[in-house]
Amino acid sequence: MIHLHRVSLAYPGTKTLALYDVNLEIRRGEFVFLVGPSGAGKSSLLALILRRLLPTQGAVYVEGTNLRRLRGNRIALYRRQVGVVFQDHRLLPARTVEENLAFVLRVQGVPRRYWAERITRALRTVGLAHKRRAFPHQLSVGEAQRVAVARALLPEPKILLADEPTGNLDRENALAVLELFKLAHAKGATVVFATHAQELVRAYPQRVVALRAGQVVADRRLG
Ligand SMILES: Nc1ncnc2c1ncn2[C@@H]1O[C@H](COP(=O)(O)OP(=O)(O)OP(=O)(O)O)[C@@H](O)[C@H]1O
Ligand SMILES: [Mg+2]
Incomplete structure (x- = not known):
């Protein structure tokens, strides 16, 4: 591989x-x-x-x-x-958690009608479905990093x-x-x-x- x-x-x-x-x-x-x-x-x-x-x-x-x-x-x-995760989360600071994830789906060309479901699934996997409207600075370091992993995994x-x-x-x-x-x-x-x-x-x-x-x-x- x-x-x-x-x-x-x-x-x-x-x-x-x-x-x-x-x-x-x-x-x-x-x-x-x-x-x-x-x-x-x-x-x-x-x-x-x-x-x-x-x-x-x-x-x-x-x-x-x-x-x-x-x-x-x-x-x-x-x-x-290729999914990538770094030491720092590198989330977009002015965007909410769900907007950060939506950004990836847009780049991937995923039709908008699938976004909500894909984002919900990704956030459930990392246990952060309740933080979808939070901004990165409102997350703990560990939570932000889990969002970064969710984002990397989103395109499977x-x-x-x-x-x-x-x-x-x-x-x-x-x-x-x-x-x-x-x-x-x-x-x-x-x-x-x-x-x-x-x-x-x-x-x-x-x-x-x-x-x-x-x-x-x-x-x-x-x-
Ligand atoms: N942009 C760069 N320009 C010049 N040398 C670099 C650059 N990036 C890394 N190096 C050099 O390449 C070597 C390998 O660095 P690298 O960052 O890959 O190590 P690492 O194993 O990831 O270290 P760390 O555990 O500190 O992250 C080091 O000698 C480093 O100084
Ligand atoms: Mg290194």
């Missing part, structure tokens, strides 16, 4: 490689924790899968397509199929990327957010989840890929 073939990445104007000769194959429906110290290359690897960056050497394939070959409109179309993406989505959360909220990713995984999504939290890995023993200084130093299957 996702295949990194001999991928190296140098950011413009830097000498050290952020990723060095990384080979990684992720099968459809796998759940992969990406771990490793700060600066190891986790976010860079996710940016390559999202095609926000292109590798300096090597290639990234998703479902057999070399992402380098995507042009113009097809880059946007590809990204729409086949690939779900998470870059320390629980970094700002306490233990209880972190586990609640992990539960949402587990649900998506159970429904068939391929998940790549970068985290520092060993506790999450223990809570959901799956494949764990460890990076250090831009290289894969361990790849274990716990589940």
